[in-house]
Amino acid sequence: MPTDISGNPSIDLLGKQITELLAHPNIGHGLARTLRAAAKEIEVGRYHRATQRAFPNGPDEQPTKVQIGGGSHQLDGFFNIDLVPPADFLWDVREGIPLETGTVELLFTEHFLEHIDYPRSAKGFAREAFRVLSPGGQIITGVPDAAHVLSRYPAAPVEAEEMIGRWYAKRTCREDINTYLDLINYVFRDQDDDPSYTPHLWAYDAEKLSQLFTEAGFTTIEPWTFDAILANPKREWASVYVIATK
Template sequence: MSNLDSDKVKELKCLVRAILEFNKTTHGMGRALRNLTKEIGLYENHIKGARDLSKKKNLDTTKIQIGGGSHTLRDYLNIDIVPPADIIYDLREGIPLKDESSEFIFTEHFLEHIDYPTSTKKFAKECFRVLKKGGRVVVGVPDGEQVIKAYVKKDKRFFDEMLKRWYSKRDCLEHFNTYIDLVNYHFRDQDDDKKYNPHFWSYDFEKLVSLFKDAGFSEVKKWKFDSSIANSKRWWGSIYIIATK
């Protein structure tokens, strides 16, 4: 990234900040600019991370963790857009590794946070590209089918459990008063929020099979939850698949 580009990004940040501080900025404009502020921060992380990556040598790329946030896995190369990952990189732009350089990729509760179809289809194809023949990727996401079935059945026990496990410590509880609110939070999560990032798409087993088969994987099946790898807080309400190249 050149100094000129850096200066222009700084100018954009200052302009956005000034508009947000203007007391007559509309609600809609404010939402859009707050999202832009987040994207500018991610862009800056990505540019710096790409620079740092060019200086790193002899990285062990055998096992990769994608989008783990603070839940980093030991003996894995962690790639995410925010610290404390080993490689800071915007995975919507691809996986910054060589072809057929990895044996295993693990990711959970990442896929729903990137846009469909552009970024998710690209991500599936990138997993295929960087894996060696016979390599595998495990992907975990919130289970859309489970939530929809519970809504149709008006399964109060399921939604009480969902509320307790996923949202009990959040500041949005005042907005939950019907089942459809929980369905919407599953599909969208908290938008326009400093701490949480929204969901862009929901998945079930059929959709995950389609996504990774289309990317070239020979086999896609359900993965049995393994707490030695996966975050134990994620097992409830999630679905995991394992795809083999």
């Protein structure tokens, strides 16, 4: 089976067929949910396949500082890799990190890891990070801190309100957060049925991050002190960051 399916017209055809099916009034909620997820993968995969075609041997440059999953929070002086624009290189890192072995000095990711499936993609990502880093190279990883959310259960209304205000005040799900457990569910899954959001697929705390990077071969894993020069300031509250050294 070919590993490169870029340009395969059957993917576009499938996308078209799914769009047609989704327009059908009697499709049924369960099938529609699944097809919406497939349609989204086809849509975001378009960028990945276009990059594969344009850069079959990976990027032209060999960057030493790389951000993955930065979204609109692009970092100057870094090579920004993301599934979708704006980024320097549009790539799905579930398929690997498109960089040479042992070439990167610093990798930065925040609020990205929880969006890829566990264990296949998350453990694969940690192994790939280890591969592309040079000896002594480091990866900084920040995620929503599941321990923060769970340690407050059952939460006082004032704490729940603070979390809702910071994370969900402008979201369409606001009226469906009716108890603190609903809030925990949103933190763990996000709005998985809303095409405007990418769901959370796994939850992390400091212990899990440390285990993940230790298993991938990193020698030291330490807490990383939040620094808004690199990190997105809006991530400071209730996130956990670690720095792992190869």
